[in-house]
Amino acid sequence: AGSQGGFGRGLLRLLSRERLDEDTWESIEDVLLTADIGVAPTQQIVENLRTRLRVDGTEAGDPRSVLRDELLAVVDPDMDRRLQVSGEDGVPGVVLVVGVNGSGKTTTVGKISRILVAEDRTVTLGAADTFRAAAVDQLATWGERVGVEVVRGKEGTDPASVAFEAVKHGIEAGVDTVIVDTAGRLQNKQGLMDELGKVKRVIEKQARVTEVLLVIDATTGQNGLVQARVFRDVVDVTGIVLTKLDGSAKGGIVVAVQRELGVPVKLVGLGEGPDDLAPFDAGAFVDALLG
Amino acid sequence: MFATLSDRLADTFKNLRGKGRLSEADIDATAREIRIALLEADVALPVVKDFVAAVKQRAREEDVSGALNPAQQVIKIVHDELVTILGGETRRMRFAKQGPTVVMLAGLQGAGKTTLAAKMALWLKEQGRSPLLVACDLQRPNAVNQLQVNGERAGVKVFAPEPGNGVGDPVAVARASVEEAKRTLHDVVIVDTAGRLGVDAELMQQAADIRDAVSPDEVLFVVDAMIGQDAVGTAQAFLDGVGYDGVVLTKLDGDARGGAALSIRQVTGRPVMFASAGEKLSDFDVFHPDRMASRILDMGDVLTLIEQA
Ligand SMILES: Nc1nc2c(ncn2[C@@H]2O[C@H](COP(=O)(O)OP(=O)(O)OP(=O)(O)O)[C@@H](O)[C@H]2O)c(=O)[nH]1
Ligand SMILES: Nc1nc2c(ncn2[C@@H]2O[C@H](COP(=O)(O)OP(=O)(O)OP(=O)(O)O)[C@@H](O)[C@H]2O)c(=O)[nH]1
Ligand SMILES: [Mg+2]
Ligand SMILES: [Mg+2]
Numbered sequence: 215a216g217s218q219g220g221f222g223r224g225l226l227r228l229l230s231r232e233r234l235d236e237d238t239w240e241s242i243e244d245v246l247l248t249a250d251i252g253v254a255p256t257q258q259i260v261e262n263l264r265t266r267l268r269v270d271g272t273e274a275g276d277p278r279s280v281l282r283d284e285l286l287a288v289v290d291p292d293m294d295r296r297l298q299v300s301g302e303d304g305v306p307g308v309v310l311v312v313g314v315n316g317s318g319k320t321t322t323v324g325k326i327s328r329i330l331v332a333e334d335r336t337v338t339l340g341a342a343d344t345f346r347a348a349a350v351d352q353l354a355t356w357g358e359r360v361g362v363e364v365v366r367g368k369e370g371t372d373p374a375s376v377a378f379e380a381v382k383h384g385i386e387a388g389v390d391t392v393i394v395d396t397a398g399r400l401q402n403k404q405g406l407m408d409e410l411g412k413v414k415r416v417i418e419k420q421a422r423v424t425e426v427l428l429v430i431d432a433t434t435g436q437n438g439l440v441q442a443r444v445f446r447d448v449v450d451v452t453g454i455v456l457t458k459l460d461g462s463a464k465g466g467i468v469v470a471v472q473r474e475l476g477v478p479v480k481l482v483g484l485g486e487g488p489d490d491l492a493p494f495d496a497g498a499f500v501d502a503l504l505g
Numbered sequence: 506m507f508a509t510l511s512d513r514l515a516d517t518f519k520n521l522r523g524k525g526r527l528s529e530a531d532i533d534a535t536a537r538e539i540r541i542a543l544l545e546a547d548v549a550l551p552v553v554k555d556f557v558a559a560v561k562q563r564a565r566e567e568d569v570s571g572a573l574n575p576a577q578q579v580i581k582i583v584h585d586e587l588v589t590i591l592g593g594e595t596r597r598m599r600f601a602k603q604g605p606t607v608v609m610l611a612g613l614q615g616a617g618k619t620t621l622a623a624k625m626a627l628w629l630k631e632q633g634r635s636p637l638l639v640a641c642d643l644q645r646p647n648a649v650n651q652l653q654v655n656g657e658r659a660g661v662k663v664f665a666p667e668p669g670n671g672v673g674d675p676v677a678v679a680r681a682s683v684e685e686a687k688r689t690l691h692d693v694v695i696v697d698t699a700g701r702l703g704v705d706a707e708l709m710q711q712a713a714d715i716r717d718a719v720s721p722d723e724v725l726f727v728v729d730a731m732i733g734q735d736a737v738g739t740a741q742a743f744l745d746g747v748g749y750d751g752v753v754l755t756k757l758d759g760d761a762r763g764g765a766a767l768s769i770r771q772v773t774g775r776p777v778m779f780a781s782a783g784e785k786l787s788d789f790d791v792f793h794p795d796r797m798a799s800r801i802l803d804m805g806d807v808l809t810l811i812e813q814a
Contacts, residue, residue: 244550250733253544315756315784316615316729320646346784347619347654348647355646355670400759433613435547435733437761458614461702462742463735486614486645 234267234277242281249466249503250435255473259284282500288469291496293478297453298424299330299391305421306338306384307391310377310414311455312445313429315398318457318483320349322429323395324356325483325491331360336389340380341366342373342413343397353395359488363387373397373409374416381420392421401444411448427480429455432465442471451475456494457483464503513538527575532564535579546801548764549737552771560586584798590771592794598778599722599750600693605637605686607694607719609679611712611747612727613739614700617755619648621727621781622697623655624789629693630661637691639682640665641675641715642699652697659786662691675699675711680718694719703742712747724749725778728765730757736765737772744773751778754792758782766797 239260246256263284267277301307309326311319320343327337339357341364343349350366357364365383367376377394384392396413399406417423428451430438445451454472456465459482468479479494527535536557543553563582573581600606608625610618619642626636638656640663642648649669656663664682667673679696686694698715701708716724726740726749743749752773754766757780766777777792 247544248550248734250547250735253541314731314759316617318615346651347658348650351650352645352647359646400756402760403758431615431729431731433729433732433735433739435731435736435761435764436545437547437731437759438733440760458702460704461613461735462704462738463733467733 239264245504246466249464250438251466251503252436252439252470255288255470259288282504285500285503286496288473289496289500290472290478293472295453295478295480295494297326297480299335301390301421301424304388306381306389307424308381308384308417308421309391309393309425309427310396310417310423310449311393311427311429312396312410312449312451313398314400314431314441317398317429317431317434318455319343319398319429320352320356320395321486322427322455322457322481322483322491323353323393324360325488326393326481327356327362328360328488329491330391331362335391336387337362338380338384338387338389338392339364340377340392340394342377342380342394344369344371344373344376345397349395349397356488374413377413378416378420381417385420401441407444407448410445414449426450426452427455428453428477429457430465430468430471432456432459432461433463434465434467436467438467439470439474442475442477446475446477451477453478453480455479455481455483459502460484460490465499466503513542527564527579529565531575532561535564536561539579539583542802543764543767546762546764546803547733547736547768548801549734549768549772551737552768555771556586556590556767580802584802587767587798587801588794591766591777591797596751596776596778597791601722605683605692605694606723607683607696607721608723608725609696609698609716609719609721610725610727610753611698611743611749612700613702613729613732614645616700616727616729617753617781618642618700618727619651619655619697620784620786621753621755621779621789622652622695623659623661624781624786625779626656626661626693626695627659627786628789630659634693635691636661636693636695637682637686637689638663639679639694639696640667640669641679641682641696643667643669643673643675643678644671644699646670648697648699655786662689676714676718679715683719696721703739703746706746709742709746712743716747723751725751725753726769726775727753727755727781728769730754730763730765731759731761732765736768740765740769740773740775744775749775751776753777753779753781754797755781758788762801762803763797764801766792767801 299307330337341350341353354364365380426449428445484490629636640649640652653663780790780792782788
């Protein structure tokens with residue numbers, strides 16, 4: 215996805231050269247840095263690549279595929295990326311969707327509902343963003359679009375109580391999955407993070423939260439790692455959704471997020487429409503990183 | 506977490522106190538630290554490269570002053586350079602001599618345009634002006650309602666003749682808004698537009714059409730302070746696609762270092778004019794280059810130290 219810069223293609227040309235000079239190493243580093251991989255992970259990837267090429271020499275194979283392999287190893291294609299949307303003992307699975315402001319949470323809730331409905335599952339949405347102007351209406355529009363019921367509270371009501379009501383309704387109606395949309399919050403706002411922790415605890419009085427999705431915008435730079443750490447501490451994130459990957463940003467910050475937190479990217483957002491959501495594909499992601 | 510730039514520089518210069526001039530090796534070591542600090546602050550790589558080269562040059566030329574240790578000296582150089590770039594030619598909002606002043610907002614999805622529109626309207630209202638908010642995002646679910654709710658909170662009239670959610674022509678609404686403002690005696694028109702990607706040629710054309718329909722006095726590019734390396738590409742795409750006069754940085758109440766401010770200023774030459782720092786409508790301010798420079802370097806207290814030295 216996204217535009218293919220001439221930069222990356224140039225890199226592949228360089229990499230196919232017989233011997234790699236310092237300029238080439240620098241341009242490899244540049245490709246990784248401009249994809250928001252971050253300084254430390256970039257240095258480590260380059261170091262690994264150097265070592266492999268030095269130790270194995272020509273045995274290592276085409277430098278291009280060695281770099282691709284290195285990146286793939288970091289992105290780890292073997293992680294379990296299935297969405298946990300089913301509950302046990304007749305209780306619905308509960309998906310809690312969290313993240314900073316404007317990252318794409320509400321849209322992602324709509325898109326996930328669409329997929330679940332297409333798989334003949336029944337879904338209830340909880341509009342627990344009672345804060346932002348017209349956030350509840352926005353989710354309600356998504357509910358209409360994809361044909362699922364939305365449990366809403368009045369603007370300004372306690373988000374935890376809306377989440378509680380949504381799950382309660384989901385249990386009573388016997389749906390398969392309840393998805394709870396939450397207000398965007400910056401991770402350095404202690405009060406708002408406490409509020410989010412409460413939303414989760416209150417839900418868990420009735421049903422286990424089977425999946426906590428942290429939504430990260432692909433344009434996000436190094437702050438994405440800070441976001442992931444704090445949200446993990448507060449609500450124990452189980453999966454990442456990387457949105458807006460249809461733009462020119464590569465979303466490289468999730469490499470560090472996965473590496474440090476061990477939480478996999480499960481889904482990617484590829485547009486504003488209901489069908490613009492796809493499972494994360496490690497190979498495709500790496501290929502896009504390399505341009 | 507990472508040590509701050511000042512910590513790392515202090516470490517680099519442990520044995521340097523008292524030397525008259527920085528050696529080439531010192532300068533190289535310093536340049537590496539500055540490079541890392543800027544990259545970790547999300548300054549775009551090409552901008553980092555130019556910037557570090559410029560700092561190296563200045564560090565070579567300058568004598569280490571008696572009052573500052575070498576680390577402080579370099580930080581001062583870096584800070585001064587940052588402020589120069591960020592603050593070069595800051596300017597105030599331009600108002601039309603005749604007829605309503607038109608401000609158009611553009612940017613990526615979720616950057617904070619709609620919120621900003623209302624903040625700016627409130628800010629102008631408090632200065633005795635009479636703004637009209639215009640709902641030209643007819644695409645995103647309930648973008649129109651969002652602007653209406655925010656307008657109500659700000660106590661500002663919202664022109665929203667179309668319901669949105671895919672219904673209505675944003676170019677026509679934009680065009681009609683200027684007439685509406687004249688008719689209802691509003692002196693500023695603030696046009697909220699849908700979020701769009703730099704790579705979306707079709708929507709970028711729509712933004713250009715909206716611009717042509719209203720001939721704005723100011724087009725402002727609204728950008729999230731959390732943005733990473735994509736900032737320059739996107740800023741350039743909006744510059745080419747719709748053009749803008751100034752930049753607004755949003756979500757500065759977060760803990761992102763906001764290197765995009767430097768990148769965009771440097772690459773496009775457009776000044777950052779406003780800062781948006783919170784979800785409340787009053788969380789809006791003009792941009793302060795010196796605060797931003799300290800923030801990018803993560804070194805607020807060091808500056809005080811330098812000033813005291
Ligand atoms: N191009 C693109 N736009 C997206 C994608 N996902 C979401 N968006 C857009 O991003 C903007 C913000 O999306 P929302 O779903 O409202 O984000 P949010 O996280 O719920 O925002 P808050 O609730 O205000 O914090 C909207 O304009 C969406 O249409 C995506 O994958 N690609
Ligand atoms: N913390 C914080 N949140 C902000 C700020 N500005 C906007 N937001 C929030 O960011 C989210 C997106 O803001 P919007 O104003 O809807 O952004 P937009 O650019 O209009 O989004 P689209 O129309 O979907 O492209 C909302 O949750 C806002 O409340 C800010 O300065 N600080
Ligand atoms: Mg939302
Ligand atoms: Mg908007």
